Every structure is written in structure tokens, then in C-alpha cells.
Amino acid sequence: MFHQITLESLGPLQSLATNVSTKAKYVWDDYIELWNIRDENRRLHKKLDEYDDKFNVYLEAYSTYLGLIEKLKFKEKEPFPSISAKVVGKGPSYWFQTIIVDRGENDGIVEGMVARTEKGVVGQVIQVSPNYCKILLANAPSSAIDAMVQKNRVRGILKGAGNGGYTLYYVLKNADVAVGDRIVTAGIGGVFRSGIPLGTVAAVRKKQRGMFQEIEVDPAVDFQRLETVFINLTEKLSWEAEIENVSGDNN
Amino acid sequence: MLIFFFLFLGIFTVVMQSTFFPLLPDWLGRPDFIFILVVFAAYKFGWIHGLFYAFVLGWMTDVMSGIQLGIFPLQYILLFTFLKVITENSPLKESAYQVPLVGFSYFIIQMGFYFLYSIILPGTLPEWSWNRMVQETIIILLATIPSFIAFNYCYEFFSKRRVVHRVVRKRTGNEFR
Numbered sequence: 001m002f003h004q005i006t007l008e009s010l011g012p013l014q015s016l017a018t019n020v021s022t023k024a025k026y027v028w029d030d031y032i033e034l035w036n037i038r039d040e041n042r043r044l045h046k047k048l049d050e051y052d053d054k055f056n057v058y059l060e061a062y063s064t065y066l067g068l069i070e071k072l073k074f075k076e077k078e079p080f081p082s083i084s085a086k087v088v089g090k091g092p093s094y095w096f097q098t099i100i101v102d103r104g105e106n107d108g109i110v111e112g113m114v115a116r117t118e119k120g121v122v123g124q125v126i127q128v129s130p131n132y133c134k135i136l137l138a139n140a141p142s143s144a145i146d147a148m149v150q151k152n153r154v155r156g157i158l159k160g161a162g163n164g165g166y167t168l169y170y171v172l173k174n175a176d177v178a179v180g181d182r183i184v185t186a187g188i189g190g191v192f193r194s195g196i197p198l199g200t201v202a203a204v205r206k207k208q209r210g211m212f213q214e215i216e217v218d219p220a221v222d223f224q225r226l227e228t229v230f231i232n233l234t235e236k237l238s239w240e241a242e243i244e245n246v247s248g249d250n251n
Numbered sequence: 252m253l254i255f256f257f258l259f260l261g262i263f264t265v266v267m268q269s270t271f272f273p274l275l276p277d278w279l280g281r282p283d284f285i286f287i288l289v290v291f292a293a294y295k296f297g298w299i300h301g302l303f304y305a306f307v308l309g310w311m312t313d314v315m316s317g318i319q320l321g322i323f324p325l326q327y328i329l330l331f332t333f334l335k336v337i338t339e340n341s342p343l344k345e346s347a348y349q350v351p352l353v354g355f356s357y358f359i360i361q362m363g364f365y366f367l368y369s370i371i372l373p374g375t376l377p378e379w380s381w382n383r384m385v386q387e388t389i390i391i392l393l394a395t396i397p398s399f400i401a402f403n404y405c406y407e408f409f410s411k412r413r414v415v416h417r418v419v420r421k422r423t424g425n426e427f428r
């Protein structure tokens with residue numbers, strides 16, 4: 001009897017103590033686990049950062065690779081012999097649109113040569129030193145290119161408008177030109193062959209007075225993000241051939 | 252030493268202006284630090300050093316960005332001369348007027364430059380934009396204050412070194428009397 005009473009009274013206490021200790025153990029284990037998780041979390045975060053860095057490097061390398069593939073395709077496809085040049089500087093002045101590239105006389109560059117990218121016309125070489133040259137961008141107001149609307153061969157003169165892109169002049173009012181039409185080189189004048197992309201029509205204005213419409217053109221080339229350009233060496237080669245011919249005739 | 256330091260600073264500024272700044276977004280503005288340097292030279296340098304400095308900065312800017320050589324040296328020499336003439340022996344040289352004078356001279360020089368070009372070589376420059384010019388003037392005004400503090404610190408530092416060097420040389424001479 002006494003044995004049963006003792007058992008009945010200590011039993012709940014034991015049960016309570018066991019429950020409490022079990023709970024405490026769980027709490028303690030969770031607490032310890034939390035510490036471990038925190039450590040692991042830190043470690044994983046660090047690892048994630050490392051992988052993020054690596055991923056960015058790979059992504060950059062991949063986009064460089066894609067860009068190079070595109071440039072290589074362009075170089076293989078183009079009929080003219082060209083030399084690639086890296087853009088090392090951009091004219092700081094708002095008034096003039098120029099860039100400096102790392103090719104010069106030593107690479108066969110002469111004034112007047114045309115620079116292009118796979119997207120379209122970039123500009124023309126205006127000053128040359130032994131290892132560098134300055135290119136006047138096609139969006140400079142002083143540059144003018146014979147251009148045409150690709151869909152119907154309507155011709156005009158494309159002039160640079162600074163940071164605003166291009167303006168296509170001398171297109172008659174009755175010519176069918178609409179926003180989105182592609183503008184390409186006309187191939188007149190011998191500087192550019194025909195069909196090189198210049199841009200797309202962004203706006204067409206027909207004023208009441210005058211014969212011509214005013215056409216705003218968005219450049220095909222992003223002049224703000226130029227990294228590499230190709231300089232057409234044809235002119236140099238034709239000069240050399242001409243000099244050889246002249247010296248051959250003299251001999 | 253002083254002029255050499257400022258020449259190096261000029262070269263550094265021209266390089267940064269033609270490589271790093273064009274990468275910045277348009278809305279952030281690209282203050283013309285070369286212009287600020289020329290104005291600073293007009294406040295601090297003598298005629299000979301200042302004109303030489305303005306010419307060198309103009310020449311470098313011309314090579315980096317100009318189409319017709321000679322425009323920027325002319326522009327900077329005129330700017331230097333204009334500021335030197337109006338600030339010499341005049342209260343305009345006081346620091347309170349210096350920063351507004353930068354904005355004023357920037358605006359006047361840009362207008363003069365555009366006017367000159369539109370007469371000599373019409374159609375060579377983009378269309379005049381009041382918005383753009385006002386925006387650039389405000390940006391240059393904002394950039395002038397920290398730039399002047401930094402340039403002034405460098406100027407004082409190198410000037411003091413020059414004075415100390417002279418004093419030390421004088422003392423050394425006296426020892427042998």
C-alpha cells in the first residue's frame with residue numbers, strides 16, 4: 001500500500017521531470033543545431049559569394065566569347081581586308097564625336113580609312129600617329145554619308161546630329177518612308193560600298209514648306225558602347241597597288 | 252615642382268576625362284575638369300606659367316577630342332586671359348566670386364565657341380541646346396567646389412614645400428658666414 005502511494009506520487013513527478021528534461025534536451029539540441037546551422041549558413045553564404053564571383057567571371061568570358069565569335073563571323077564574311085582596333089579613348093567634348101583606337105601608321109592605317117563594326121558604319125580616320133589614330137564618328141555633324149532607304153532605294157544624305165543620332169536629308173516629300181525602315185549606305189562616292197547598315201528611321205516630319213521631308217534615324221551602332229572596331233585597309237592596299245604600278249611604269 | 256605637379260594632374264585629368272568619364276551614365280553628368288583646372292590656374296598662377304599651362308591642357312584636349320587642331324588651346328588661352336584680366340586687382344578674385352565665375356565663364360566660352368564655329372565652319376557642331384548648356388553649367392558649378400578644395404590643398408602643399416626648401420637653402424648659406 002505504502003509502496004503504491006509512493007509510486008503514484010513520485011510517478012507524475014518523474015514523468016514531469018522526464019518531460020521537462022526531454023524538452024530541455026530538445027531545446028539544447030536545437031540551440032546547438034542552430035549554432036551549427038548558423039556556422040553552416042555563413043560557410044554556404046561565403047561559398048555562394050565565391051560561386052557568384054566565378055559565375056560573373058564565366059558570364060563575362062562567355063559574353064566576350066560570343067562577341068568575338070560575332071566579330072570573327074563579320075570579318076570572315078566581309079570582302080574587304082580589315083584590321084581590328086580596340087577603342088582606348090573617347091573624346092570628352094560634347095561638341096565633337098571622336099574616338100581614339102590603338103592602331104596607327106605602323107599597322108598600315110592612313111587618314112580617310114573607314115571604321116566599321118558588325119552592326120554598321122562607325123566613322124572615318126581623321127588623324128594618325130605611329131600607334132594610334134583618331135576616328136571621327138559618323139554621328140558627328142560634320143560627317144555626311146550617301147544613304148538610301150533599303151526597302152525602296154530612295155536616296156538621301158545622312159548627316160550626324162551629335163548624340164541625337166542621324167538626320168536624313170534631301171528625301172522628297174512624296175517618297176514612301178516610315179518609322180522602322182532600315183537605312184543603308186548608297187555606295188556613291190566610293191568611300192562605302194552599298195548596303196552597309198546605318199540605322200533605322202525613328203521619326204518622319206513633313207513640313208508644309210519645302211520639297212523635302214526631315215527624317216530622324218537611330219544609329220545601328222551604339223556609339224556609347226564601342227569596344228572594338230574594324231578598319232578597312234582597302235584604301236591603303238589600292239594606294240600601294242597604284243604606287244607599284246607607277247614605279248613599275250617608271251622602271 | 253608646383254607646375255610639374257599640375258602638369259601631371261592635367262595629364263591625369265585629360266586621360267580620365269577621355270576614358271573613365273564617358274562610361275558614366277549621361278544623367279550623372281560629366282563635368283569638364285580640364286576647364287576647372289584652367290580656371291584654377293587663372294586664379295593662382297602667374298601669366299607665363301598660366302598661359303603655358305592653359306596651352307598644354309588645350310593642346311592635349313585638342314589631340315584627344317578636337318577635329319580642327321588649335322581650337323581648344325585658343326579657347327583655354329582666351330579663358331585664362333579673360334579671367335586673369337577681370338580678376339587681377341579686383342574683388343572678383345575673392346573666393347565668394349570664384350565659383351559663380353566658373354559657371355559664368357563656362358557659359359560664355361561655350362557660347363563664344365559655338366558662335367565662332369557657326370561662322371567659320373557652319374554645320375560642324377551639333378545644334379545649340381539651352382537645356383544641355385544650363386545642365387552642364389550647373390554640373391560644372393557643383394563639381395567646382397570639391398575640385399577647388401582639392402586643387403587648393405595641393406597648391407598650398409607644394410607652395411609650402413617650395414618656401415621651406417628656400418628657407419633651408421638660405422640657412423645653409425648663412426652657416427658659412
